[in-house]
Amino acid sequence: MSETMPAAEREGSSEAEAPLVRIEGLTRAFDLSKKWLNRVLEGGGRVMLTAVDGVDLSIGRGETYALVGESGSGKSTIAKMAVGLLPPSAGRVTIGGVDIWRERDAATQRRLRRRIQMIFQDPYASLNPRWRVGAIVAEPIKAFGLIAGRQQREARVGELLSLVGLDPRDARKFPHEFSGGQRQRIAIARALASNPEFIVCDEPTSALDVSVQAQVLNLLRDLQERLGLTYLFISHNLAVVRHVATRVGVLYLGRLVEEAPARTLFAAPRHPYTRLLLDSVPDIEMTGRERLPIAGETPNPITPPPGCHFHPRCPFAFDRCRVEAPLLKPVAAGHLAACHAVEEGTI
């Protein structure tokens, strides 16, 4: 759990405009214990997996917040909690001033759902293979009752397909007739169908080839400019994040270890894990840059190391790191890091 601090100070801006998305103390634990009878007969206690451990972040309207992490970091779990697919064990997700998990009024819930959308990682599993593309894209429109007449709906679907760079006639086809990049475009068209304000992009280009990735990332940017969208962009690839993010949060084993505006994070990363990630990006410019020694792998999230989760792999770890979990503390305007060494000024 990080300390709460005024939103403006966190974001490093002096304006008091309320962020569109605010996540506070978000936590999610999964119960992986064996069934009661098995535990009685075989012994062994409850096994809990804390996938997300007290994450705070906010996203301003029109911004792109990039959440960076590897496998086991909890980024996909956060994505699902942020859009209402998975209930949190603790904490709050507030979008446009509404607490999405505590709101009871059905009409408000519906209005809220319309404003949130998601683009998934796997272009092959995110479209129902038995539905035609037109039906897939039209589904949100029908679900929210946005356009009554069938012909107008079809026209709108055609518009959306053109918007993402496809032909309106593609509405008659099935997903398997398209390539991975094209399917991702269809998924984007579907996400735009309900005129959302906030879109969570869960590794939208990780499964795509490089040249297709460039097309899809550019498309996402253009759409954001045109339509004023707000993105929560999840990725493990820092080079990609450099091209899309306004603000970056680095996640390790369920905790935010560093958060900063994109410029600052890339120019002056403070947390050792962030630096490790940056060093892991292949040196395509062949500059022969200096790299930190790399060691080990992400530990099993079920039994994370005590204290700072990163200490077994950290070249700067000392005694305090092994026992006390560091809290996110500011190191500069809008820049936070959870590291004892950073706090004590040793790195």
Next chain:
Amino acid sequence: MTPTLSVRNLRVEIPTRHGVLTAIDDLSFDIAPGEVLGVVGESGAGKSITGAAIIGLLEPPGRVAGGEIRLAGERVDNLAPAQMRRLRGRRIGMIFQDPLTSLDPLYRIGDQLVETILTHENIPAAAARDKAERLLNEVGIPAAGQRLASYPHQFSGGMRQRVVIALALAADPALVIADEPTTALDVSVQAQIIALIKRLCRERGAAVMLITHDMGVIAETADRVCVLYAGRLAEIGSVRDVVKRPQHPYTAGLMAAIPSLADDLGARLAQIPGSMPRLDAIPKGCAFHPRCEYAFDRCVAARPPLYRTAAGEAACFLHDPERAAPAPAEGAP
């Protein structure tokens, strides 16, 4: 010096109901002992098929329809299945993408290693076990002696891939084919595994064919690289040259599209319009011409052969020495 692997005019065809698809069309390259050649291409370019053809594991009805594949001077593309099987593992080692499925989940690591060693060497079981332990040590698995008794699921992804590397190197092959060895791993582990492959193969003098779509991995690991497009060789040369001074418009477009930490913050990525053609719809002439900003008449009419360039070879008419107009200045193909 005889190259470890010599591929000449390789042609791989896949007969289908709708006609014969040419998955690889007239591909030629060499790999010297101890050298790492990167084979780069996007999905459908044919890089995995190249690896499969070399090791004789093409999925039917795909078949090698032309050309020669030579391992240390001897032809291997026309061997009987039994002979090919002896070759695999012993002289050609293979590292696949997914460590989870490369290892048999029902057998201990030690048993799988020993089985591989004994298949290719006639040594007593105890010696094989010692060798297995040494291999695990070499690939960086701590407490190797005890880990011999572990099952694959007890290892993490990176550790499993290390075991797969150990298996590939168990019989001291002359050639190692690594097909996307790090794609399924976390980014912080990728660098470790790549460095491991490179170091081990250098120590043993093995040639490495590194197949990947990730140019970044190539830039850090390979000595030379060949770029595939729609089953054809677009460009081949030393890594430094191809990455910094790409001679083929496709390679140039690809490099420009790769996001890099050196790019401007929030910059738009350069993109190549369109997408790679499917095998049943390869354009006439140069396969890349519909997407190429430098295309001219000749590109539509004829398929360009490989021309020598300042930095290697490229299949592009821009590099025809007899072309009237001079080639564009350095910095662009």
Next chain:
Amino acid sequence: MSELAAEADVAPAPRPAFRRFFDSDMFHSFIGSPVTVASAVITVLLVAGALAAPLIAPHNPFDPASLSITDSLLPPVWSHDGTSQYLLGTDDQGRDVLSTILYGMRISLSVGFASVLLAIAIGVPLGLIAGYAGGAVDAAIMRVADVQLTFPAILTALLIDGIARGIAGAQAYNDVVFSVLVLSIGLSFWVQYARTVRGSVLVEANKEYVLAARLIGLRPVAILFRHILPNVLGPVLVIATINLALAIITEATLSFLGVGVPPTQPSLGTLIRIGNDYLFSGEWWITMFPGITLAVLVLAVNLLGDWLRDALNPKLR
């Protein structure tokens, strides 16, 4: 706007449905296998024969008035005492064997189809619910299924048959016998569908297109029937085809045991039973021809099911 559209890939125009069908891999794997084509042809012929029975059968064996006891136990036409009036001979009641086979197949096929449909109607929804809901609901349904499985099909059928007879009494029983048959056979088969569908649902429910549907607030019932059901029907179709053969055999067995259709409306199984008594006194045709027909029908349907299972193999996707 034009810049975005400039990258539009030009994909080929969609083809009409029938073109897609004849072009498809499935159709070609069908045509390419002579065994499958033969099975399909035989099945179609037999089904057509059954449907057209009132038109093409030389006699109506279900009409007691048309039977003549003097014509009983006549051998087939090519035998010494045979007549062309009864091509395959007659049984002990004077019923023409050929006509009885044709009419009997109607019963076999209709009971077979109806029981498979009933099994699907019970099994598929239960499988959908069990797979999607999980937890206690899943456990409850699966335990019921387990209990059902401990009873062999024949036993279940006998049980229900006995209960029905007890409730309805001998007279009224004859009126409901077909429903009872369909019910008893259907009840013994629903478990396969439920289990298979449940397994498929467990896989599909985690896919992102289901998440996308939940995201826009679709209710679970809508998600199950509009999104998941079309994707789990493949294996159901395969099981249904093979099940059909089994249902036909089961009905024949029940009739053979005397607890199936009434003796005045004999099915293939009844004929086989009747003929069984005469087998050793030399009147072989009463058992043999219905037996061969039954075997051929079941074999053809089974082979079709085999082909369908291979054709729908996910490897092709």
